[in-house]
């Protein structure tokens with residue numbers, strides 16, 4: 737069994753419904769910092785704004801999509817859209833973090849209007865490895881990995897291993913995999 741907790745609503749499909757029920761199960765009190773990999777058209781950023789996050793950093797590899805999102809959020813000084821590969825972005829941003837952070841890992845190969853890095857088309861394992869290194873108290877972070885269906889069980893187990901020693905719970909919720917301290921579960 738990969739997951740410690742499994743919550744599945746067959747009615748919920750992938751896409752922007754991914755974060756729909758997450759506030760029913762997770763307690764985001766005290767979290768104001770949202771870090772996303774894979775901006776695409778800004779769906780995750782909009783979710784963060786609608787859920788009271790006041791500091792948002794998101795990175796998008798595709799230059800056209802990056803330009804689109806930068807323009808979309810240019811009036812909000814609390815939102816920074818980056819045009820970097822997720823590995824470079826996460827490595828840099830984790831050195832500056834000093835507060836409770838929600839990480840939304842969603843940078844992976846997808847539709848033809850987007851991009852991916854051929855060296856790591858599905859970088860979730862590398863992203864988890866970066867986050868599991870001691871940059872800040874991982875117990876004060878919530879890590880949400882979108883599109884669980886695209887990862888096989890070996891891949892998921894490898895992700896889980898990164899956080900097992902830190903005591904984080906592994907939760908499946910409507911096609912997302914969540915790693916967090918159980919104090920953040922409702």
Ligand SMILES: C[S@@+](CC[C@H](N)C(=O)[O-])C[C@H]1O[C@@H](n2cnc3c(N)ncnc32)[C@H](O)[C@@H]1O
Pocket residue numbers: 752772773774775776777778779780781795796797798801820821822823842843844845846850851852853856857859
């Ligand atoms: C599934 S979409 C993201 C959807 C978005 N998070 C949302 O909630 O609406 C994946 C995005 O990740 C980007 N991407 C893929 N590989 C990447 C990488 N290595 N670094 C940064 N962005 C990447 C793609 O160009 C694409 O726009």
